[in-house]
Amino acid sequence: MPPRYIGKAKKRVPIKSKKESAARGAGVxxxxxxxxxxxxxxVVLAWMKDCLxxxxxxxxxxxxxxxxxxxxxRAMLDLLMAN
Numbered sequence: 001m002p003p004r005y006i007g008k009a010k011k012r013v014p015i016k017s018k019k020e021s022a023a024r025g026a027g028v029x030x031x032x033x034x035x036x037x038x039x040x041x042x043v044v045l046a047w048m049k050d051c052l053x054x055x056x057x058x059x060x061x062x063x064x065x066x067x068x069x070x071x072x073x074r075a076m077l078d079l080l081m082a083n
Contacts, residue, residue, distance in 0.1 A: 019058055030055045030062035045075055052083035 022028045033051060035044050055062050064080065 018060075022058070022060075028058070028060045030060055033062060034065050041071065041073075045079060048076070049079055052079065056083045 018028045030051065035047060039047075052062065062083075
């Protein structure tokens with residue numbers, strides 16, 4: 001079965017709860033996110049785009065750790081630089 005991407009809507013639930021924490025003064029950071037090395041590159045890019053856009057809207061920082069299993073191509077670099 002190929003990897004299935006759940007989409008941006010499912011990510012909004014944990015974002016909402018962390019926004020509530022941030023509103024009370026807690027710092028929030030998307031720490032060391034990455035994906036399974038066998039995930040297809042288009043799915044990786046879609047997932048990263050959604051995460052980065054949501055975190056940017058929330059005003060949160062992030063750290064990426066996963067370059068080993070995925071190519072850092074122009075599309076990924078542009079995505080990272082935009083966020």
